[in-house]
Amino acid sequence: MRIDGLQYANWSEKIFRQLREGGVDAVHVTIAYHETFRETVLNFEKWNRWFEQFPDLIMKGQWASDINKARETGRTAIFFGFQNPSPMEDDIGLIEILHTLGARFMQLTYNNQSLLASGCYESEDTGITRMGRQVIKEMNRVGLVIDMSHSADRSTIQAADLSGRPIAVTHANPFDWAPALRNKKNDVIRAVTENGGMFGFSIYPHHLKNKSDCTLQEFCEMIARCADRFGIEHLGIGSDLCQDQPDTIVEWMRVGRWTKDIDYGEGSADKPGFPDMPAWFRDNRDFGNLENGLRGVGMSDAEVTAVLGGNWHRFYAANFIPQV
Amino acid sequence: MRIDGLQYANWSEKIFRQLREGGVDAVHVTIAYHETFRETVLNFEKWNRWFEQFPDLIMKGQWASDINKARETGRTAIFFGFQNPSPMEDDIGLIEILHTLGARFMQLTYNNQSLLASGCYESEDTGITRMGRQVIKEMNRVGLVIDMSHSADRSTIQAADLSGRPIAVTHANPFDWAPALRNKKNDVIRAVTENGGMFGFSIYPHHLKNKSDCTLQEFCEMIARCADRFGIEHLGIGSDLCQDQPDTIVEWMRVGRWTKDIDYGEGSADKPGFPDMPAWFRDNRDFGNLENGLRGVGMSDAEVTAVLGGNWHRFYAANFIPQV
Numbered sequence: 001m002r003i004d005g006l007q008y009a010n011w012s013e014k015i016f017r018q019l020r021e022g023g024v025d026a027v028h029v030t031i032a033y034h035e036t037f038r039e040t041v042l043n044f045e046k047w048n049r050w051f052e053q054f055p056d057l058i059m060k061g062q063w064a065s066d067i068n069k070a071r072e073t074g075r076t077a078i079f080f081g082f083q084n085p086s087p088m089e090d091d092i093g094l095i096e097i098l099h100t101l102g103a104r105f106m107q108l109t110y111n112n113q114s115l116l117a118s119g120c121y122e123s124e125d126t127g128i129t130r131m132g133r134q135v136i137k138e139m140n141r142v143g144l145v146i147d148m149s150h151s152a153d154r155s156t157i158q159a160a161d162l163s164g165r166p167i168a169v170t171h172a173n174p175f176d177w178a179p180a181l182r183n184k185k186n187d188v189i190r191a192v193t194e195n196g197g198m199f200g201f202s203i204y205p206h207h208l209k210n211k212s213d214c215t216l217q218e219f220c221e222m223i224a225r226c227a228d229r230f231g232i233e234h235l236g237i238g239s240d241l242c243q244d245q246p247d248t249i250v251e252w253m254r255v256g257r258w259t260k261d262i263d264y265g266e267g268s269a270d271k272p273g274f275p276d277m278p279a280w281f282r283d284n285r286d287f288g289n290l291e292n293g294l295r296g297v298g299m300s301d302a303e304v305t306a307v308l309g310g311n312w313h314r315f316y317a318a319n320f321i322p323q324v
Numbered sequence: 325m326r327i328d329g330l331q332y333a334n335w336s337e338k339i340f341r342q343l344r345e346g347g348v349d350a351v352h353v354t355i356a357y358h359e360t361f362r363e364t365v366l367n368f369e370k371w372n373r374w375f376e377q378f379p380d381l382i383m384k385g386q387w388a389s390d391i392n393k394a395r396e397t398g399r400t401a402i403f404f405g406f407q408n409p410s411p412m413e414d415d416i417g418l419i420e421i422l423h424t425l426g427a428r429f430m431q432l433t434y435n436n437q438s439l440l441a442s443g444c445y446e447s448e449d450t451g452i453t454r455m456g457r458q459v460i461k462e463m464n465r466v467g468l469v470i471d472m473s474h475s476a477d478r479s480t481i482q483a484a485d486l487s488g489r490p491i492a493v494t495h496a497n498p499f500d501w502a503p504a505l506r507n508k509k510n511d512v513i514r515a516v517t518e519n520g521g522m523f524g525f526s527i528y529p530h531h532l533k534n535k536s537d538c539t540l541q542e543f544c545e546m547i548a549r550c551a552d553r554f555g556i557e558h559l560g561i562g563s564d565l566c567q568d569q570p571d572t573i574v575e576w577m578r579v580g581r582w583t584k585d586i587d588y589g590e591g592s593a594d595k596p597g598f599p600d601m602p603a604w605f606r607d608n609r610d611f612g613n614l615e616n617g618l619r620g621v622g623m624s625d626a627e628v629t630a631v632l633g634g635n636w637h638r639f640y641a642a643n644f645i646p647q648v
Binding site: 037038041042044045046048049091093094096097100101102 | 361362365366368369370372373415417418420421424425426
């Protein structure tokens, strides 16, 4: 069982085939960064076309049972999520609509302040706003998982506490291992995992110790330490693989339409583009390297399976269905 | 089994309770006349709120099996449809999106020419347009039923012939019984029913012989004649009940945003508003009258059940699921 908790690739038949070669049973894919509702619907439409065109490689994922169906038929189940609440605009009724269309994760913020909470790049952290509290209740009701990967610390801890269902940080690493603004302090990871939530480890170089030079062993040792600290059942992979994207896309991710200035996010003026992925995780065919790496730091078969997919599967099964 | 093939009421708890009193197991409700995609989504949202507020009276209907679920739990299953293709705008990808949200019927035209076909009030009938042919294929694929209630004759016959799956005229009557522009000539009804389609009888007074004064017996005798002529298995009710709507709504139905002039549609300058329903069908509690009326013209139990719901149930079961 292999599940990737987040990717934003420039999808193509080539990548769908690589998902199969890598034995990836399910992947949560980002379909909105700054998109409005209507623009997000266009992205759902684009995926509907791919499901129609490549029925032997991929299928739409709505429930954990779809992962089993995908495994049985040799396909990858595609689950949808947003890195920003922009698709719901200011309309709480859109939460159920988007869930009906297949959305399963929504970040409450993407780096900046949103209507709902504060992003990890803001100097002030409001915590969860008035609307944010209503949105958390509605997301809980319909089964849309709260993702705080790009949110500020106080907002994240509040979200974990306010939410009636477990939340997720789909893609980040511990701040004390790699002190990026996007990585999470221990009290943040603890708030998420203590409430039953999931923490997905990112392989995006800006989140890694020594960036693109981070070794597989360093990465896997960090995971093993987190397992000791937070409980292995709360850990998964959220590779943040942005395969085959042109650098214009990382600019869109960072800048959207919210500024006329350039914003380098985790990059810098001299390194504005996508960083190189580490040599041990170039694309979806490299999931075997992760498996070997985790074994190399002493994890058992059961532990490796849990981190590479079992934990996400259990989380999907519990949190995508509407609340009864 | 009682299924109404079309209503456009001003929905309220009162009407939901009347549906239960009338033993209505399912109803196809109109949620768009001239609405854009986003406006239609707002109407889906409004219904989501009602499903949340009145879970003991109504439930969302997506598949024929939901009618059985509604019967077993003493509720009415609500199925959604559009009287106009405006919700799909000019974007063929929205057809699957709208089906995912729950749409099960879409008229290719509402009185006027559309991007897809000609309406029954146009002087020229183009038949199915280039885009219309593509849309019919896509509606067939996803399981969105083509409804030609407000379409012109040639367009309707072409739609019945081009469609790979049965189509519907959800609400109209035979032109030779009541010569309204909205009623259907025999060759139109034959094209629909010969291809496995359904014809729902309207109780909207402008479609009745003698309008509001039409008697129950006259209405039921007309149905019995249609059963002899077209086959009883193709017939159902599509009452077109517009209960509790203010007259501003019939103006919206007719005028939308397509003209600055007034258009009286089936009404006239001296009778611009909604006509009075006949005394034997004031609201959903009067389905028993229909049952008695059909028995009164000599129909057997099985025939009455077929017309009042069984035929729609079979049609829903066959035509709402995606094509394999």
